[in-house]
Amino acid sequence: MMDTAGDKLGTVRDVVVQVRSAGRAPRAKGLVVELFAQHRVFVPMVRVRTISALQVTISGVLNTRRFERRETEILVLQDLVDSQVRRRGADKPSWVFDVSIRQARSHDWEIDEVALRSSTGPFARRTYDTIVDWSDIDVFVVGAGRSTREVLARMEDMKPADIARELHDMTPERREEIAAALDDESLADAIEELPEDVQVELIQALEVERAADILEEMNPDDAADLVAELTPEVAEQLLGRMEPDDAQDVRRLMTYDEFTAGGLMTPEPIILAPDDTVATALARVRVEGITPALAAMVYICRSPLEAPTGRFLGAVHFQRLLREPPSVYVSSLVDADLEPLRPEAHVSTVSRYFATYNLVSAPVVNEERQLLGAVTVDDVLDAMLPDDWRSAQMDGLAPSEAHWAADRVSRDLELRRSRSTGKGSPDGR
Known part of the structure; x- marks a missing residue:
């Protein structure tokens, strides 16, 4: 594997994929790359610029943290190759000889075709009999238990709010299990849609390094709101593990009051x-x-x-x-x-x-x-919706008219009270 300057960084050892629902081709999440000291790291596909028969070229900074496979991730060479599968409509099983991946769209790669052999065992013959599309293969279980893998596959095409609703309805133990298996971007988007108490519970259940990664993926203003709900010790620990630029954005936003423009803004406009x-x-x-x-x-x-x-x-x-x-x-x-x-x-x-x-x-x-x-x-x-609007959303409910009326009355009373004391309206006017 090379960088854009042509310098060799390491050797590609495997491809990390994730099975999706409805027979869709598994999505390639990234590459397992072995550095020169036999230290294997993960390179996300968004960093991959070109793939050829001889080399892979990436851009950006290489994260040298040691690769650890998550529960629902599948490794092509380690798990798929030589595994037994069944073609749709076939009476006898086949064995996977090789797979190909293709670029579906920018930075999005997926398994395309599978080379199969139909001999009596995975090692009986080192050639393949036929090449078929992934859609011709019945889904098989590799690695994680089927239930967890099916949940992840179902969530693949969900909107963040729907993933958040699924997580909200799970037991804390099951929620942590699924959160551990979700990719960082999906989990970060879902956490932003959860009620604050569930956000805090979930981020504290993650390992410190993973929690810091999730905060980096979140919108800075949402990350700042979440960090502000943590104890000072936990907050400082997570901020210390984040990338310096991301942590600086969060710290800056935390200096503003929650209900001000400074507390609401994102520091990353165009x-x-x-x-x-x-x-x-x-x-x-x-x-x-x-x-x-x-x-x-x-x-x-x-x-x-x-x-x-x-x-x-x-x-x-x-x-x-x-x-x-x-x-x-x-x-x-x-x-x-x-x-x-x-x-x-x-x-x-x-x-x-x-x-x-x-x-x-x-x-x-x-x-x-x-x-x-x-x-x-x-x-x-x-900021203007009632404090518990996310909890109501998790239950599939809209805030009642009575709730809105009570909230409006409360605001009017606050305004009248401030005027009577000569302090002006809540915005200082």
Whole structure:
């Protein structure tokens, strides 16, 4: 295996795959790579740039943590090759001789075809008889128990909120078992949708290294909210195990009150330089993993282009980008009438701001006009909904009209009380 500079990093020893539901081809999650000291590590497929008969090329930093297979993961060479399977409609079993993988779409690889031999045993003959599509193979049990593997396969195409509902309804023991088998990205997305008490229980049940990895995968604002619910000792331990840049983002967000723009924002909006073009902006907007709310607006700043940035120059709406030629500089398209939020702005001020300007994303700047991050409409709704709305969602229920009415009355009473004492409204006005 080589890096993009052509330097050899190690030798590919196996492929990690995960079986999916409804007969779909197993997805390749990553490679098992042996470094020069016979130390095996995991390389996710998103790092793989090219695969040829002679070498694999990857990009990015190599995580040298020793590879440990999770319960529901299958290794192609160790588990699939020489295993017994049955073709659909066949009377006799076959043995797997080899498998091929193909790139289904960008960074997404899956098992494509299987070479089979039909001899009386896995080692009777070292040649194959036929090559078939994976869809012609009946699913077989390898590694983990069928029940756990079936749960993981069923979750493969679920939305994070649905995975969260499944986890919520499990016993704590079963929840920990499934969480241990889920990949980091899926588990992080699901945890963001769980009630706070379940979030805390689940993150504390994970090993420290895995918990830190999960926090790195979560949106920084959600990770900050979760870390704030932990004991100081546990929080500091997890932050110490996170990548320094990710931990710094979380620590910065934790300095703001939960119900302010600073506490709601994400420090990772789409930030561009003044001389970037519309074509560059649209390419950034198209990046997989950026939420629709964050993709609705790009922010133009002086260098540095990571929050806190250089001087904030303005924002450009996604629709404006679509109406302009690709070669136009984004700095010529900024919305001069959009005044950014301050980090101390209360959520009530933020919600009125969103309603006034019909926004789904908004910039947050400090006194020096540095961009600190962006608040999205989903974060505002999350802060304004009743505290137990996630628990109600887990039960498949919508908040009752009575609950909403009681919540509104409570807010009105708080406002009247603050006015009578001369302290102004909750947002400081």
